[in-house]
Amino acid sequence: KQEVTQIPAALSVPEGENLVLNCSFTDSAIYNLQWFRQDPGKGLTSLLLIQSSQREQTSGRLNASLDKSSGRSTLYIAASQPGDSATYLCAVRWETSGSRLTFGEGTQLTVNP
Amino acid sequence: NAGVTQTPKFQVLKTGQSMTLQCAQDMNHNSMYWYRQDPGMGLRLIYYSASEGTTDKGEVPNGYNVSRLNKREFSLRLESAAPSQTSVYFCASRSRTSGVRTDTQYFGPGTRLTVL
Numbered sequence A: 001k002q003e004v005t006q007i008p009a010a011l012s013v014p015e016g017e018n019l020v021l022n023c024s025f026t027d028s029a030i031y032n033l034q035w036f037r038q039d040p041g042k043g044l045t046s047l048l049l050i051q052s053s054q055r056e057q058t059s060g061r062l063n064a065s066l067d068k069s070s071g072r073s074t075l076y077i078a079a080s081q082p083g084d085s086a087t088y089l090c091a092v093r094w095e096t097s098g099s100r101l102t103f104g105e106g107t108q109l110t111v112n113p
Numbered sequence B: 001n002a003g004v005t006q007t008p009k010f011q012v013l014k015t016g017q018s019m020t021l022q023c024a025q026d027m028n029h030n031s032m033y034w035y036r037q038d039p040g041m042g043l044r045l046i047y048y049s050a051s052e053g054t055t056d057k058g059e060v061p062n063g064y065n066v067s068r069l070n071k072r073e074f075s076l077r078l079e080s081a082a083p084s085q086t087s088v089y090f091c092a093s094r095s096r097t098s099g100v101r102t103d104t105q106y107f108g109p110g111t112r113l114t115v116l
Helices: none
Strands: A010-014 A019-025 A030-038 A044-051 A056-059 A062-067 A072-077 A086-094 A107-112 B004-007 B010-013 B019-025 B031-038 B042-049 B064-068 B074-078 B087-097 B102-107 B111-115
Touching (some): A019 A086, A019 A107, A030 A072, A086 B042, B019 B087, B019 B111, B031 B064, B031 B074, B042 B064, B042 B074
Parallel strands (some): A010 A107, B010 B111
Antiparallel strands (some): A062 A072, A086 A107, B064 B074, B087 B102
16 A cells, blocks of 8 residues: 655754654655645645655755655755744655645644744 | 635534535646545545546545536535544645646645534
8 A cells, every 4th residue: 555654743853953854655656755834724835846756855944855765755954943843744646646645644843942 | 826715714514414615726727636634644635636627536535526617616515514524624736837847736724624
């Protein structure tokens, strides 16, 4: 079964720390992988999208990597800020799933001032 | 440019009642999606529409129907609501920028539904 897992479910760090969020997937035949941010009571906002042929994508303080062979992606956040507090979800589009996405359950990040 | 809009924002129903959740996008996207989000289960796809006039079942379609009214609008209907349908419902639409091979889904703010 094609599944996406995110561990840990919650993470709390002090402001300024660099941190890594993890996403693992069970099938290496992916089309692309996206990282989303969700603020409480809000919808999802796409942060980064990595195509299957890419190894990483960067946007500002965010860097997402992809290792298909090991079934893993990481989201690196540099110099974390309280405004980064949110839930981060990864979603996989499989080669066989058309445009449908499979989401992980997310990691709830709290950055403490 | 409002993006993806959803109505209503909140709704409380009694078991057996029916309602329609509305979704509209102004980005000229072809594909639209309905998801539900539940604690401990993440987002799950209910139905999607790859283009105007087509709809397909997702992972959890039972108890729901959809209508792709036109390119902008995609509605989700609960014919006989059940407590198990208490959830947050998100609509999304998909862009695909030709030539760059990007592929991003844009989400609405959600509808919080409680079925008593």
